[in-house]
Amino acid sequence: MTNHFGDVVGNSKMMMVVGANPAVANPVGGMKHILQAKDRNNATLVVVDPVYTRTAAKADMFIRIRPGTDIAFFYGVLHQIFKNGWEDKEMIRTRSYGIEEIRKEALNWTPEETANVTGCKPEEVVQFAKMYATTKPATLFWSLGITQHSVGSANTRILPILQLVLGNIGKVGAGCNIIRGHDNVQGATDMGCLADTLPGYYGLGDGTWKYYCKGWGVNYDDFIKRFAVSTKEKRAKTGEPVKNTVFNEYFYHDPANPEDRNWRNEKGYSLAKWWQGVLKEENTFSSGNLRAVWVQGTGITSMAHTTKIAEAVDKVDLMVIAEPFLNEIGILTDRPDGIYVLPVSTQFESEGHIHATNRAAQWRTQVIKPIYESKQDHEVMFMFAKKFGFYDEYVKGMMMDVVDGELKQVKNEFKWPEDATNEVFRNLQSIGISGRTAERIKKHQQNWHNFDPDTQMGRGPVEGEYFGLPWPCWDKEHPGTPILYDVSKPYAKGGSGFRNRFGLEHNGVSQLADESISLPGSKIKGGHPEITKANIEQVLGITLTEREKAIMGDHWSRDHSGTILKRCREAGVCPYGNARARAIVWEFIDQIPKHREPLHSPRWDLVQKYPAIDDQERNFRVSTRFISEQTEKDWSKEFPTIVSSLRLVNLSGAGMIERTSKYLAAITPEMFAHVNPQLAAKYGIKDRDMMWIHAPQGTKIKVKCYYSESVTPDRICLPYHFAGIMQGVDISDRYPEGAKPYTIGESSNTITNYGFDPVTQIAEYNAGLCRLEKA
């Protein structure tokens, strides 16, 4: 989120929700703010969605589009904006790059073509564009309806581009507000619970590993021996472990071999396709076979392709499930051994800080001690670290601190969770949270009543600070940044330009902001590059002392000494630069977002016009089909109906927690699909009849048909929160005794169509095809 929910309530005049359903997605509290903005500012709410959702029921305008056509719709809106001159010309001139390319592409998207592709009415595009472009400030919300597509990453670019074109960025009541689906998803993302980055979005390069080794207080050269490279060689003296490891084989990197790579620098398998590491149906590229799966804190059955997950689980050597409730991956297989279930406590039984969707931190106090034999997450990890023989290295980072600009071990014992929190704040410099401490966050918890809900600004003991110190919170005096990219505030008050992350120029055009864009009080007029050790003297016009040179890190995001931040504060300059937001991403296959039909499209004619990208040879260690899958045949002949997934308000994720609560389970006692009565009638399926839903990859599920007008006759939608029945077969006898939830059912993820995003590899949950059959 660039802004925050309080800001929406206080200032937004126009709100668009696209690919999100905050009225049912947990926490539903997000919807309160939208309704408050309607009540207090008379803000208009527009919902753009393939399905008439509970959020749509509260909207002033609902526009129904076909799943997977968001980019087409927003180009249709941009077409109107450019045609009528509604764009923010100053923002485009001074703070953006590449909008001309967008303008060119938008020319193609007349209301008629937009309507043809998206299925909405031409006049809806015109009407919406006028409303949205001429009401300021306007904000937009999105979540998984945008991201969960084979064009998901392009979807997430077209919306910020829309806001940039309209100047709805860096201002109150505006911004791109992405709603997270569960508690602390922002925290999990910031902590890099992903296969392609270390915590704080640092990537996997050796510079990152060196930086982290320093932060953890371990020797880099010894540390990297824990990672496999492709070429394996026994040590000279067999039987002796490699220094500082328990391994008696040493894998080294052979630079002469092009197929050999340092696996520490390579992305791992993604959550969406990890099973290919076991099944190897598509080409995989890895240091070895995937043999063990450890599931801790994710509803892995809420991932697509559950039949593939089941096959993979059958084949791995070992699976560990560490969860408060039995994760249903445990019952996907009927194997008699090799599965270990570890009881881990809930958030109420542990303590620490979490990140809210607006980048703010909140301290959470332990309510009760862990019950039964369960242990807190970190205790489980500590016990395994001890067993694996790296406990001392594992906890050392918590006992370190910066003393006189140098990072060193300052004590021999750590206090959980405060020291872990401070280690996180010390090392995730890339998101600018060096200014936080566990103490500051706890103080905010104790002063909830002293923060203004609309501005998030504190008073009394927390005066001058924004609630939860939303990142970036650069140093101990910084108040946090409630609204990103806001150039109306000085650096010390939470102001910043766009980040200079993609070089100083592209195709001869400067990537730095125009000279008219400076933070108030900044020593530098206009745009400036990000601050590094190499350029700091020149950019800030200062001379470093020898001491500063000695302790300074090479880059603002890798400087434990805090020298760069100190010098930036003196100059009133944001360390990450003051640049232009780019609409062109030259590293991507689609440099600007382009409409591409879903891999399984109901419109064969449009597949010819808007084909998918070429097949991808490797991403996250596995190849992925795009164009070959899309054009294998006209899938819509055999599978004429669009299938899209849906959330239910009483269940979340894979639903295991909620389906073991009788009151929540009773609200939706069975798995179902919403089907338009007209469509159902075609197949002779009555309301509440059982039906089969067949998917192109040969899987099928048997669910109840619920007649609903929320979907049009060309599509169905169904929830993904159920498990316990797989392709018509009840597998609930596999639950350990006493662990069977009150309700079981098929999961929509069993019939999720093939398709993955080329960047993030998220699965195509929302724009597949299927065929109904009366059961």
Add this chain to the structure above:
Amino acid sequence: MARLKFFVDNDRCIACYGCQVACSSAHETPIGINRRRVLILNEGVPGKEVSTTIACQHCTDAPCAQVCPVQCFYVREDGVVLHDKKTCIGCGYCLYACPFGAPQFPRDGAFGIKGEMDKCTLCAGGPEETNSEAERHLYGQNRIAEGKIPMCAAICCTNALLVGDATEVSEVYRRRVTHRNAVAKMPL
């Protein structure tokens, strides 16, 4: 003396079921006994869907009390309509009299034999000793006696469900609706 009232702002209710589940869990009612229930009218019909939540409205001139043959109902000074389960004979007259479907009857067994009626107490317990185990067992929590507001309204995440002194509740809602049209809006 003030009268305690529930009011639901249907423009705010998103049918999250929070009130219903919170009520059932707080009072540990059996499945099927819904002291408070969420209703969705015209579900999924574009432009017509309305959500709301309903429980005993604690009527000023409660029809249930008027038709009860054993006079098990009593009205507190603050307007909360309560009943004595030990007097109730489970005849179900109140169910037919109530325009809101508030009275709930346990229906166990093949013939659906009705037990004593159960309904929303506005979290004010019953005639047993306040906050006693007997009261909790028969009527659930007595949050009013503890100075708390009813569970359902306490949990309502959009502040759709309002409860309290009738004049204060209407004041909150009045402020809300007057704001609603205070700013000129672009015609759709």
